[in-house]
Amino acid sequence: MPSKKRKRVAERGTIHPRNKYSEKPPDFGALASLYPSFEPYVFYSSKDGRPRIDWTDYNATRELTRVLLLHDHGLNWWIPDGQLCPTVPNRSNYIHWIEDLLASDIILNTRIDDNVVKGFDIGTGANCIYPLLGASLLGWRFVGSDITDVALEWAERNVRSNPHISELIEIRKVHTREKNPEEEDVHAEQGPDSDDSGGSSNRGVAEIGPSCLPSAKLQSSAQKKYQAPPILLGVVKDEEKFDFCMCNPPFFETMEEAGLNPKTACGGTKEEMVCPGGEQAFIARIIEDSVQLKQCFRWYTSMIGRKSNLKFLIAKLREVGVTVVKTTEFVQGQTCRWGLAWSFVPPSGKILSSQVSESNNKSFMLEGVQRQYSAFHVLQSAESFFCSSGTSCKLDSIQFKIDVIASKDQCESMLTSETEPYGALSYQHNLEMPDVSNQLDSQSIDLHFSISVFQQIPGTLLVKGTLQQKGNPNAGAFSLVFSKLEAVLKAKFCKPKPIAELSRSKQQR
DSSP: OOOOOOOOOOOOOOTTTSTTTTTSOOOOHHHHOOOOTTTTGGEOOTTTOOEETTTTTTTHHHHHHHHHHHHHHHHOOOOOSSSSSHHHHHHHHHHHHHHHHHHHSSSSOOSSSSOOOEEEEEOTTTHHHHHHHHHHHOOEEEEEOSSSHHHHHHHHHHHTTTTTGGGEEEEOOOEEEEHHHHHHHHHHHOOTTTTGGGGGGEEEEEEEGGGSOOOTTTTOHHHHHOOOSSSSSTTTOOOEEEEEEEEEEOSSHHHHHOOOTTTOOOOOHHHHHHOOHHHHHHHHHHHHHHHHHHGGGEEEEEESSHHHHHHHHHHHHHHOSSSEEEEEEEETTEEEEEEEEEEEOOOOSSSOOOOOOSSSEEEEEEESBOOOOOOOHHHHHHHHHHHHHEEEEEETTTTEEEEEEOOOHHHHHHHHSOOOOOOOOOOOOOOOOOOOGGGGGGOOOOOOEEEEEEETTTTTEEEEEEETTOOOOOOOHHHHHHHHHHHHHHHHHHHOOOHHHHHHHHHHH
């Protein structure tokens, strides 16, 4: 009997290790016994006898969110029918990822008061979930913005219902204005091909000045359609500083598109779910605002619903000259979302120029290597990393060594390539993308270097890199490439460190 080929299963990300539900998912049966209001929505599977809920029932998902916020976070919460109902584990993932960004030493901490973290939630909604979680879990301060009266009223209610954190959260109305008759005439003269999309007329036009208009570089067909209220410019006040902004953007271009998933019922109004141009246009607009606001925020972040949009948005970020870009994957059950973060704050010594990076020898330790991986697996992965950019690689399996010859263009390709082929990135090792234009000498001198892998103790490997030519004007590029290799290998082979251990190692540095 012919053997069946086993299908290759793609690596999936995991729930954030500090998420309350990472080790113990919600027990619907236990919650039903504690909260009578939740009990009618719980049934037991005929297949395995496990307690479940009907995810297509909006009332069931809303009651689950209410119960989880009360039981696990001590938060009183409710939203009216039809408003977007968030899932608590997924939103917690986002909060903890931002916590990782703020704790990392990739960019400088520009806060005056190190004890107060201040965030901005774009489109906080009636649920106000991010400010509530961030304030209750971590004591962060928040400004949450929105445009509809219903969202503002219920966000305020949810804040007031939790007096122990209410002083940490401000709900801010985004002011809009309706088009005057003269503007309507102008758009009528422009005809149906004008930039103003009829689908956005109910949302008003932002009260923002010419400085907020899209740059020529960033304008795309999707962005040209975006005629909606302000996002950050015109909402952030003069002299305000924030550690981060976050956003769960409108993912869809139409409500019909938003209703295509028959397996869930999370609700959501047109203002919450739909934007002309979809999430790509909405996040591109945040990028435009960030170009003007620059270091008013340490980190700009957004959730993304479609992985296919990451490449487009990262390209836009590279166009506007950000200093750092990071991505991650948020996983909850069968649902995946992605996170995108960027900054204009100069890196704190993580990215070295050729002028300060003269060493021909580099090394790093791979600690906590998972049991199924050997030194040879690491060597093969390093070879794949280099070969994917077209470099000349020669693997010596006896000496556990790779000889690499890379051109300037190939170095740039390695430094700016996406990292998915080398495994899902862990939360501690997401990759920053430097601006490499100033790191490589204009002369086209190839880099010749070797990579070696050594077994130390079980679970620990030493990776060494040696630049073969002394005085190469592109020695700084070798440092950058080796740092990228370090992040890729750690992301694939090392277990995430507990947060307490990360804090101790940071203090020791």
